[in-house]
Structures are given as C-alpha cells and as structure tokens.
Amino acid sequence: MTRDEILGAFDRMRVWQRGDQRAVHKPLLVLYALAKVGAGDTATIDWNEAEPHLKALLDELGPDGSGSSRHHPFWHLQTDGLWQLEGPPSILTRPPSATPTLGELRAHHVRGGFPTAVREALIRDPQLLATIARRIVDAHFPESIRPDVLAAVGLPAHLTEAASTVEQLRRRDPAFREKVLLAYQYRCGVCGHNLRLGHQPIGLEAAHIKWFQAKGPDVVPNGIALCSLHHKVFDLGAFTILPDSYQMIFSQHLNGSDDSAEKMLAYHGASLILPQSRDYMPQPEFLDWHRKQVFKSPQRSLG
Numbered sequence: 398m399t400r401d402e403i404l405g406a407f408d409r410m411r412v413w414q415r416g417d418q419r420a421v422h423k424p425l426l427v428l429y430a431l432a433k434v435g436a437g438d439t440a441t442i443d444w445n446e447a448e449p450h451l452k453a454l455l456d457e458l459g460p461d462g463s464g465s466s467r468h469h470p471f472w473h474l475q476t477d478g479l480w481q482l483e484g485p486p487s488i489l490t491r492p493p494s495a496t497p498t499l500g501e502l503r504a505h506h507v508r509g510g511f512p513t514a515v516r517e518a519l520i521r522d523p524q525l526l527a528t529i530a531r532r533i534v535d536a537h538f539p540e541s542i543r544p545d546v547l548a549a550v551g552l553p554a555h556l557t558e559a560a561s562t563v564e565q566l567r568r569r570d571p572a573f574r575e576k577v578l579l580a581y582q583y584r585c586g587v588c589g590h591n592l593r594l595g596h597q598p599i600g601l602e603a604a605h606i607k608w609f610q611a612k613g614p615d616v617v618p619n620g621i622a623l624c625s626l627h628h629k630v631f632d633l634g635a636f637t638i639l640p641d642s643y644q645m646i647f648s649q650h651l652n653g654s655d656d657s658a659e660k661m662l663a664y665h666g667a668s669l670i671l672p673q674s675r676d677y678m679p680q681p682e683f684l685d686w687h688r689k690q691v692f693k694s695p696q697r698s699l700g
C-alpha cells in the first residue's frame with residue numbers, strides 16, 4: 398500500500414454517528430494501536446491487554462457510558478480494512494454485524510492489530526504514523542485538550558504542533574475569538590481572569606461550547622471567554638453550565654489536593670460571569686450538547 402492509500406483509508410474510516418453524539422470508539426482504538434506500533438510492540442494485541450486501556454480512555458475522553466461498548470471497535474474496525482483479528486474460526490467467520498461479547502473476546506484471547514501492509518508502512522515511515530494520529534486527534538478533539546488525548550493514549554504531545562489539517566479544510570471564522578472576548582469584556586467567564594501585557598490579553602481564549610469537531614458553529618452564543626485553565630477543564634468535562642440559571646456545576650470525578658481542588662470547586666453552583674448583552678448569552682441547545690456529550694456525570698450536589 399502506498400502512503401496516500403493508507404492515509405485515504407484512515408480518512409474514510411466510518412465512525413458510528415447518531416445525531417450529534419460524539420463517537421470516539423474507533424478513533425481512540427486507532428490512536429492506542431498507533432502508539433503501540435510507535436513503541437515497537439508486538440504486531441497484534443491480546444484483547445485482555447487492550448481492554449483496561451480502552452475502557453479508561455473511553456471513560457476519560459468519551460461521552461458518559463461509552464466505556465460499556467469498548468469492545469465494538471476491536472471488531473468493527475475490520476470492515477474499514479484497517480484491522481485484522483486472530484482467534485478461533487468460530488468467532489472470526491461471523492458476519493460483520495455479529496459483534497462478539499466481551500466474555501468471548503476475553504476467553505478466546507482474541508488478538509487484533511493493523512493489517513501487515515499498514516503496520517509495515519507505519520514502521521518504515523514514522524512521519525506517516527504521526528500524520529494519521531494528528532488528523533484523528535484534530536477531527537475529534539478541540540485544541541485545548543489534544544495534548545492530553547495524546548498523552549492518554551501514549552503518543553508524544555509534539556504531534557499536535559503542526560498545522561491543523563481538518564481546520565484548514567473547513568475554514569473558521571477568524572473573528573470568532575475577538576467577538577467572544579469582547580462579549581465577555583476580555584475576562585474569563587468563570588474566574589474573571591483578565592491579565593494583559595499592554596493591550597494583549599494573556600491566557601484568555603474563546604471556547605466553543607459545542608465543539609467545532611461536532612459541527613458547533615462559530616457564533617458568539619456558542620462561545621465563552623475562558624482562561625486557559627478553565628477552558629481545558631470545561632473541554633474535559635469537569636464542569637458544565639445549566640441552561641436555565643447559567644450556574645456552573647462540577648463533576649464528582651474532579652479531585653485534587655486541598656488547595657487546587659478548593660479553588661476550582663469554589664465556583665460550584667456559582668453563576669457564569671455573563672456576557673455584556675443578552676444577544677451573546679450561551680444558547681441552551683449548545684449547553685445541552687455539552688452536558689450530554691462532554692460533562693462527566695454524576696454532578697456534585699447543589700446546596
């Protein structure tokens with residue numbers, strides 16, 4: 398297979414999608430397997446070895462509950478021509494829709510990995526491996542958390558430094574950032590951070606509520622001005638914003654040593670610092686998407 402054929406096959410990978418739910422199963426399996434190839438591991442991975450990693454990745458980076466179908470991509474990636482399995486014929490000869498159970502994959506030690514031609518090309522050309530990894534991360538995760546995604550799967554964080562390919566394909570509104578910062582009067586909607594050097598804001602970003610990767614639009618009601626820390630914490634799902642009261646609600650999964658956790662959790666139940674005009678208020682449909690697709694439930698109790 399040529400370099401372009403392999404890139405094309407990964408670009409065409411079918412990702413299960415219903416409405417605007419985030420589907421990150423196949424992308425995370427591919428990233429995990431790319432890291433394995435990069436580390437020089439064996440050609441195929443025993444399901445029993447991969448399972449705890451895939452579950453942890455889906456729990457951490459996928460929507461709530463996605464860890465329960467962690468075995469699906471291990472089977473379905475075959476139909477994209479990007480995966481091959483080793484195991485008993487009683488399992489391997491099943492039709493594509495007959496996904497084996499978790500118990501079957503475990504008991505038979507079914508092994509999976511990239512097809513030999515793909516694997517050999519990736520070993521020959523580490524640049525190809527890096528390009529595929531970067532395209533997948535760009536297509537499924539916002540910039541603020543891409544280094545976290547790469548670290549979680551075991552790939553080097555510098556892969557995200559090159560220009561973003563997906564964002565080049567779909568041109569973004571260059572004025573989005575400026576409009577959002579102005580709407581929030583150049584301060585973080587959570588903590589009010591507004592540090593500047595001369596006129597230049599430092600560490601202040603325009604966050605998308607509904608991710609660009611989920612076709613969230615570049616409009617001010619889909620944006621919030623957030624400092625770098627609160628942007629990352631928002632994109633990782635540690636807190637969300639209630640559409641009726643604009644109260645910030647934190648996840649029970651957020652924890653840390655006394656000082657850092659206390660500082661963050663001081664905002665639990667507080668109202669977002671609202672934009673300067675009603676026209677700019679975060680729109681409920683975008684907040685609902687964030688709550689369902691990004692926030693890590695259960696929430697901490699209020700009051």
Ligand SMILES: [Zn+2]
Nearest residue numbers: 585588624627
């Ligand atoms: Zn902040």
